[in-house]
Amino acid sequence: MSFSFLLISKLLSRCKKIPLQADRHQIYFRHYMATSTSNTVRRPKVLVTQALLPDSEKLLENAEEVEVEIWKDGLIPREELLKKVKGVDGILCTLSNKIDKELLDATGPQIKVVSTVSVGYDHVDVKELRKRNIPLGYTPGVLTDATADLTVILVLGAARRIREGILSVLNGTWGIWTPTYMIGSQLSNKTVGIVGLGRIGKATAIRLKPFIGANGKIIYSGNSDKPYAGEIGATKVDFDTLLRESDVICVTCALTSQTKEMFDYDAFKKMKKSVVFVNSARGGLVKQDDLVRALSESLLGSVGLDVTTPEPLDPQDPLLKYDNVFVLPHIGSATYETRTLMGNIAVENLLAGVRGKPLPHAAQL
Secondary structure (H helix, E strand, C coil): CCCEEEEEEHHHHHHHHHHHHHHHHHHHHHHHHHHHHHHHHHCEEECCCCCCCCCHHHHHHHHHCCEEEEECCCCCCHHHHHHHHHCCCCEEECCCEEEHHHHHHHCCCCCCCCCCCCCCCEEECCHHHHHHCEECCCCCCCHHHEEEEEEEEHHHHHHHHHHHHHHHHHHCCCCCCCCCCCCCCCCCEEEEEEEEEHHHHHHHHHHHHHHHHCEEEEEEEEECCCCCCCCCCEEECHHHHHHHHHCCHHHHCCCCCCCCCCCCCCHHCCCCCCCCCEECCHHHEEHHHHHHHHHHCCCCCCCEEECCCCCCCCCCCCHHHCCCCEEECCCHHHHHHHHHHHHHHHHHHHHHHHCCCCCCCCCCC
């Protein structure tokens, strides 16, 4: 083989290797950059304090750029919550989680948003959020129908002695029919008083109108006149007048420093002794010891509650010893449709906050 042929072959061989070597360098460079980037750019981290319905959790799964931790073992203990929030950029909480200075201090200065799966946010220290410039997301407007439906259930359940009826069946005390057995009251021609004619109060009034009939009345009390009151036939009165004149009282207002424990012994004394008193808003609106006292003195006809203080209520609580008290475990918004919408809105608020965008539903702090 000639010398010239060997020389040409060697040169061609080197030429073929150069692109391969360059490609190897390029591949290595890309891998290094990808590894380096993944090591230096921190994904936002969020904590969800309770399991959500599947559709809402799917929204979180789809947010691949966010690191998500969901506590799925019931109510997260306070000590565990204080550990879990350390270093997170966002918190999605429920009414059962107290968001206060202690918790926000434990979280750290990087936190960007708090999102609650609720309309009310009395469990959140809004002053602390305002001071730290942390937005608060909430879920307004979506639980109106579900809560209004349950408020009507409480009214009818308390008025018609549903708790006593169920217990008589379960306990074997169901007696023979007599004209006086298990007599309750009906709503025809009655006056319904709504304390807080907001979305839920209005929806409750509309649902109760067919029960009270053309000769029934709807009155309401609150801080402001409602422009839609006339449409539903509701008349604004002062609080004391509502207490004195109502056959049924539905509490649907927000819990604030002004409304806290507004229903105390003095308020109960002003009511009719046949009144049906219903609270589907917040337990803190009622001074519960005073409610028990009023019941012990037979000042009230019957009571329907979806909210109490505390929650859950101890089975031995004195409130539960009265047959004319009908209590449910805070399930006003507990429909699949409503809880899914609430969860979706809460997730949207959470993700917007950690992404540095305006919250779709931000509370006014």
